[in-house]
Amino acid sequence: MSAEEPSPTQIYNTSSKPPKVFSCVLCAQRKQPCSNCIKSGVSCTPGAPPKPRSRRRRVIETDVAARLQRYEELLQRHGIKLEELDDPSTSKSPQVATANIGGVSPSHGSGITGKDGLPLYAPHTNLWSTLSDEILDASSDDERDLSIRIANQSLDSEPSTPPHVELELFDLDSPRPDLSSLHPEPLQIFRLWQAFLDNVHPLSKIIHAPSIQQQISFASGSPQNFSKPMQALMFSIYTCSIASMRDEECMEILGEDRKLAHRRFAGIAKKALTVAGLLTTHDTTVLQAFVLFLLSIRNIYDPQALWILTGIAVRLAERLGLNHEPFLESLSVFDAEYGRRIVWQIAILDGHTAGIARVDTSRTIYRGNTKFPLNVNDADLDVNMRERPQEHTGATEMIFCLIRCEFGSQLHNQAAIEGNSMLRLLGDPSTPVADKEIFISKLEKVFEERFVKHCDPAIPLQLLSMVMVKVMFGRLRLAARHPRRFPDRGATMSQEEKDSLFAICLMMTEYDNQGHRLSGMHRFMWHVRANFQLDAFVYILNDLRHNTVGDRADHAWREILECFEHHNDVLTDTKNPLHVAIGNLALKSWAARESMLARLGQTLSNEEVPRPISILRSQRSIVVNKENYSNFSDQRAAGELAQNQDFQVTGSISFDSMDSTPIDWEYWNDLINASGVMMDDTQYQQPTYDVKATNCWK
Structure with missing residues (x-):
């Protein structure tokens, strides 16, 4: 050790106020006292201190004051007088302020348009500035003496949204936490799984329930035994189950408010997907977990962000080759079947999110060559099967999903024949309503013959399928006639x-x-x-x-x-x-x-x-x-x-x-x-899958 570099012991003895001293690099590696450096005749180099641990930032008084000032500015911007809020006489009223919601002319942004002038993306506009004189103007003839006070409790002009899912999913460098302690209790796991089987699985059918149930039975008592992909799938299942429950059911099972429980498990599911390596995965279990996660948040999440996130599922399916039928045929019967189910569910979800995101959905028509899933029950499929199972002629557990696949395919095939989107044809005022009705009636008869006549209304899933067919064609007729x-x-x-x-x-x-x-x-x-x-x-x-x-x-x-x-x-x-x-x-x-x-x-x-x-x-x-x-x-x-x-x-x-x-x-x-509400029949338009992925299935 050189004279210029005193040992930690010397520093300690000569300092009246001993500073923090760290062992040298060699000692830190060998976990031995520093005296070994002297015996070994090597230079004693003090090690660098570790990075300070990040501490939670305290909310100080200046932050509160800054936020309060911002909220006051927002209130004033919306025409809300602060003096009225402080008035005790108005505190008993459920209304917050009188909002002038009439007499404002609409303001529309130009946005980005395609070659035919239709918007590829519709920019956000201030919703309050577009309110119609016909409906909401308090000075109209119909409601001249009608005084309306709107309880506008929102403090900002932007709608409130849940936490940013996309930011966490894209954070590839963050530490991978251990989530095994965040699973519910074993009894709760089985009850959530049963709720998923009853409420969500019949409408999605992208997992093989018997196989998943075996894994749950094996690892529910020891969640640390779940693999990372399986853990992501489990948390997505929990989130779907909670989203599909009634409030009282969630309180009975989890002892927690449903909305709070949904937010909590959705947050954990995001972490689990990140831990499973969502963006770099070649595991279909992770893709299944992600699709279920998107289904669980579709009713509460920002439509624009949800559409982008659904695009990730599209790309993952392409990378796995699910949109390429020759590749699927090279897989086992079981893997090929669930590959088709996954890609069609993503197709439906992508069309739905494109519609509510106000994207021109005619540009997302499905152009892949993936066949329909088989008309079979879960019990007809087995991981080790070598031959395709015999399809049923009547209604099976797949009835609901097959109707949706068939509907999108029929519109796509008709669009190819006509050289134009059938949905645009239905919405074209120059096309006689009688011609539109002829097409709709012919297509409706196909569904009546292929699906509806086999349904038993005493079975809830089949009753829902019958109703869905009626509503689907009602939507087409509404699209054809809407003012x-x-x-x-x-x-x-x-x-x-x-x-x-x-x-x-x-x-x-x-x-x-x-x-x-x-x-x-x-x-x-x-x-x-x-x-x-x-x-x-x-x-x-x-x-x-x-x-x-x-x-x-x-x-x-x-x-x-x-x-x-x-x-x-x-x-x-x-x-x-x-x-x-x-x-x-x-x-x-x-x-x-x-x-x-x-x-x-x-x-x-x-x-x-x-x-x-x-x-x-x-x-x-x-x-x-x-x-x-x-x-x-x-x-x-x-x-x-x-x-x-x-x-x-x-x-x-x-x-x-x-x-x-x-x-x-x-x-x-x-x-x-x-507002992110689906209209007409855009839900059943299908997305574009142009890339022919050849990566192997894992």
Whole structure:
């Protein structure tokens, strides 16, 4: 040891205040005292101190002050006076502020367009600036004395979203934590697994349940025995199960609020996917886990980010060769079958997320050559099987998934024949509705013959499949006839066309209510709610503004009010601009109905006002002046009476003369799309798989 470099012992003896000293490199390696350096005659070099441990940043007073100042600026920007918030007299009201939501002209960004002028990506616009005068302007003739106060509890102009999934999944350099201690208790694991089998597996079918159950039985008591891919799959299964449960079920199984439990397990699933090496994996188990994870967050996550994340699943499937049928045929029967199931589920999910992200979905038509999955049950498949199992002729556990695959394939094949997207053809106002109906009816007969006639409505999955076929073709007919397809927003539609469109929308609403009523269907409500047709719901409400009484109106209101009860978020979520706008439209339609009933001598008492209407009014502090609607002409009143079979009115009344300004469907189109709600039939368009991957299957 040189004289210039004193040993740690010398430093310790000569210093009045001993500093922190670290052993030399050699001693640190050998874990021996420093005196060995002297004996060995080697230079004693003190080792570098280790990196300081990252500590949690404390929230100091200046941070709180800065945040408070920012929130005050946001409140002022939205026209909310801070003095009113401090006023004790207003603290009892559920409303936060009076929001001026009418009279603002729409503002649309240019975005990026394709060669045909359709947007490849629709930029975000301020939703509040696009609200329609027709629906929400408080100074309109229909609601001149209607004072609406919106409880806008959002402090920022951007919608709130869950934590950024994509940032964690792309963090390849972070440490890989041990997640085995984060699994639920063994009994909870089995109950979550059973919930997955009942609620999610029948609608996805991308895993072989018997094989997975064997692994769960083997390792549930010792979660550390799960492999990293299997651990990622398990946490995705937990997350899917929780997302599909009712609140009381989650509380019973986990003793935790469902939303909190879902957020917690989704966060752990993200970590598990990262630990399993999602972006570099060649393991199909990791891809299965990722697809299930995307299914579990599709109802709560930002549509734009979800579409990008689904693109990762597309690329992973391509890298594994799942979109290349010759490669799948080189695999075992079992691996090839589940490869097809995975790629078709990704195709459906990619089309769905493209639609809600407002991407031109005609550019995501499936162009791979992957065959359909087999019409077999899980019990017909085995990991070691050498020959393809015999397909069933009737309905199997795959009925729901096969219907969705067939629907997307039929539209794709028809598009290839016509040289254009069939969905664009259905939405083309220059194509006669009769021609559209011919195509839809022919395709519907194919599904009736191939699937529906084999279904037993006593079996919940098969009943759901039957309903889905009806709703799918209802969506096609809605797409073919919807007023927003026409330049005049449907002003020149004949009464027959309007009645036909109303019947289609009412049928879709009735099926939604029927699904909620049947006890066996509750396990699939997570999927039904994700595909609720608000487009049809809005059309019915708008029609009821003008056709206020009569048998048809009575029936429609029964279905609408029941639908509000089933979709409680539409009724109570005042942070969502779309839900607020629907509530406003419902109040206008109900006020018109009350006014007409009053003219007929049937004034409703407060007790007779339906619960959803009472809730909407209390949210908005509405004071309804029924004389508001006295500007209805006697001719309109007579027309309303003519619809009601209980009254006899002489004279011919033209419905066209009663129609007021058409609803602004461009506004509703933008508002529904921006809220991430699927419309028409875009869910069943398929993605583009152009790359021919040749990597081997592991």
